[in-house]
Amino acid sequence: MRSFQRSNRYFLSGDGLCTAWLYLPEGAEKPPVVVMAHGFSAERSFRLPAYAEKFTAAGMAVLLFDYRNFGDSPGTPRQLVDPDRHLEDWKAAIAHARTLHEVDGTRLALWGSSFSGGHVIMAAAEDAAIKAIVAQVPYVGGLEVKLPFGMKLKAAWALLRDRMKARKGGAYYIPAAGSPRRFGCMMAEEAEEFLDLVPEGSTWQNAVPARILTKLAAYQPREQAEKVTCPALIVVAEKDQLTPAQLARDMAAKLPRVAVASYECGHFGVYDGAIFEDVAARERDFLKQYLA
Structure with a gap:
């Protein structure tokens, strides 16, 4: 594998x-650059370096960042998930990448997974200079979550407590990854697999401020898909319980220049093992094609 700094x-x-x-990448002069960030409540260290190293080995630079309030990025309350703030961070990261003297900022692509798969669609819809996007198991909106009455009460109580704490700059936290039997933001059977991505020694907590529950329904990246002019690769997982494959396909049909890669796995199956190797290779080849 090609060495990198x-x-x-x-x-x-x-x-x-x-x-x-x-x-x-070592020895590359003014390489193209891929801007990357993680999904719903994750940090850049959660398996994303594995993708970044694959892309760097192919001669591309990568700017991999943490959102404000996440990981090594300062800010309180910690682990604040907010699509509007995330999109601000994406725009700032893109602007920063274009100023880096080590790379060719005119050859810039975006890579996002899960929640950030929706973010790259939104960002590309507003920025025609982006050369390509990869949206992996993307959140595109359109989900109708039907909670049992008891879960609805827990959500309402959590929102009330969070609203009260927010007045003093604090937050009331709920699990990011729950299960059908445990209240949280992600409540599918496969949701707990998210915890397998957390690296050993991480200080990350399975908790996000409850206020995100008021914003999810309004966040609909699929509604901006027709405005994306650059080539797009959409990676779908056929057994995905969190961001269903059909929703991603329906969104992809609105993109003018799109390729869809399908895998027989769940939402988190793309991050490791043989499927990861194949996914990363497809994404690498796609990015090389449009950043060459």
Whole structure:
């Protein structure tokens, strides 16, 4: 595998600071750059370096960042999931990547997975200069979650407590990954597999401020798909319980220049093992094609 250098980078976004890793392939002069970030409540260290190293080995630079309030990026309350803030961070990361003297910022692509798979669609819909996007098991909206009455009461109580704490700058937390029997943001059978992505020694907690529950229904990246002009690769998992494959396909049909890659696995099956190797290779080849 081609060697690379990884260095820490920092950029301003909104009211705070984002931290990032810049991966540079050894011996490459002004390589193209792929901007990457994780999904719903995850940090950049959760298996994303494995993708970044695959792309860097193929001669591309990677800017892999943490959202504000996540990982090494400062900000409170911690682990605040908010699609509007996430999109601000994406725009700031793209702007930062274009200023880096080590890369060719005119050849820039976006890579997102799960929740950030929706973010890259939104970002590309507003920025015609982006050369390509990869949206892996993307959240595109359109989900109708029917909660049992007891779960609805827990959600209402959590929102009330969070609203009260937010007045003083705090937060009331709920699990990011739950299960059909345990209240949380993700409540499918496969949701707990998310915890397998957390690296050993991480200080990350399975908790997010409850206020995200008020924003999910309104976040509909699929409604912006027709505005995306660059080539797009959409990776779908046929057994996905969190971001169903058919919703991703329906969104992909609105994209003018799209390829769809299908895998017989669940939402988290794309992150490891033989499927990861195949997914990463497809994504690498797609990115090389449009960033060459």
